C-alpha cells in the first residue's frame with residue numbers, strides 16, 4: 001500500500017492497581033487490532049506506578065520513570081489506588097503518581113468527553129428525554145489550582161489544629177487551557193461555557209478576565225460564563241445545552257464525575273491529558289479511563305474495558321494522528337453496544353438482562369475487536385456533523401446562563 005516501513009509508535013503503559021491491568025490489557029489488544037487493520041505498529045514499554053510502585057520502590061512513581069514516560073509518543077494508564085494504600089495521612093500515596101505525571105510532563109489540559117450511546121439511555125438514572133442530544137466536552141485544568149498550590153498542610157497552633165490549601169493560578173496557566181478550549185469549541189458546535197466561582201474567588205475573577213481577553217480571537221465561538229454551583233445543577237437539568245466546558249482543576253474533577261452519570265456508567269468515560277509539546281506524530285498525551293481502580297472486581301474478568309478502549313481511540317487521534325483508526329474503534333464500540341453486549345455495570349438495576357449479552361472484560365474486548373474491521377468507522381454517537389445544530393432548548397439553557405450572571409451583576 002505504502003512505500004517504506006510502517007510507522008511504529010512507542011507507547012508507555014502504566015497499568016497501576018486494581019482493575020488497571022485488566023483494562024489496559026484490553027485496550028492494548030484493541031490497539032494491536034487497529035494497528036493490524038490500518039497498517040502501523042507499536043513498541044510497548046511498561047512502567048510500575050501507583051500502589052504497586054509503593055510496594056516495589058517505596059514511592060508512587062520514581063522520577064526516572066516520569067522521565068521515561070516522557071520519551072514515549074503517548075502514555076496509556078489504568079488506575080491507581082486501593083485499600084492497602086488508603087490512609088490519606090500517609091506520606092506516600094498512590095495518587096502522587098498521577099500528580100507527578102501530570103505536573104512533571106506539563107499535561108495541563110484534561111479532556112473528558114461525555115456522550116450518550118442510545119443503547120445505554122436506560123442505564124442512566126436520568127429521564128431519557130433529558131439525554132437526547134447530550135454531547136459535551138469538559139476541559140479541566142490539570143496542573144495548578146488547589147491540587148498543586150503551596151502551602152498545603154496541617155499546622156498545630158495555640159488555637160488548635162489549622163489546615164491550609166492554596167488556590168493559586170497564574171494568568172499564563174489560565175490562558176493556555178482557555179485557548180485550547182476555544183480551539184476545541186471552534187471545531188465542534190462553537191459554544192464555550194467557562195465555569196468559575198467569580199462571585200467569591202479572586203482566582204475565578206482572573207479566570208473570567210482571561211476568557212474575555214481571549215474571546216476576540218475566536219469570534220465564531222459563543223462564550224458564556226457559568227457559576228460552578230448552577231452549572232452543577234444545569235448539568236443534570238439541561239445537559240444537552242452544553243458543548244465545551246472549561247474550568248479549573250477541582251471544579252473539573254467534581255463536574256466530570258457528575259457528568260459521567262449521563263453516559264450510563266463511570267465505566268464508559270475516557271480522558272486525554274494534553275500539554276503543548278508535540279512529537280513527530282501529534283500532541284504528547286496521557287490517556288486513561290476516569291473510573292478508579294475498583295479493587296473489589298480486580299482480576300475477575302468483570303471490569304468494563306470500554307472507557308480505556310475509548311481512551312485508546314483518543315490516543316490514536318491526538319497523539320498519533322491516526323483519525324481513521326480512532327473512528328474505527330469508536331464505531332466498533334458503538335456496534336458492540338448496539339449488538340447487546342454489556343458488562344455488569346451497564347445492565348440497569350431494575351431490568352433483567354433478557355436480550356442482552358452479559359459479558360466480562362475479555363468477552364467485551366473480543367466483541368469490539370471483531371467489529372473493528374467491519375466498516376463501522378465514522379458512526380460514533382458523538383458525530384457532530386450529523387445535523388446537530390442548536391435546538392431551541394439549548395438556546396433557552398444558554399439564556400438561563402446569561403440571566404443568572406446578569407442577576408449577579410457579573411460581567
Ligand code: IPM
Pocket residue numbers: 095098253290
Ligand atoms: C481524577 C481522580 C483524581 C483527581 C484522584 C484519584 C486524585 O479523581 O482523575 O479525576 O482528583 O484528579
Ligand code: MG
Pocket residue numbers: 253254257
Ligand atoms: Mg476525579
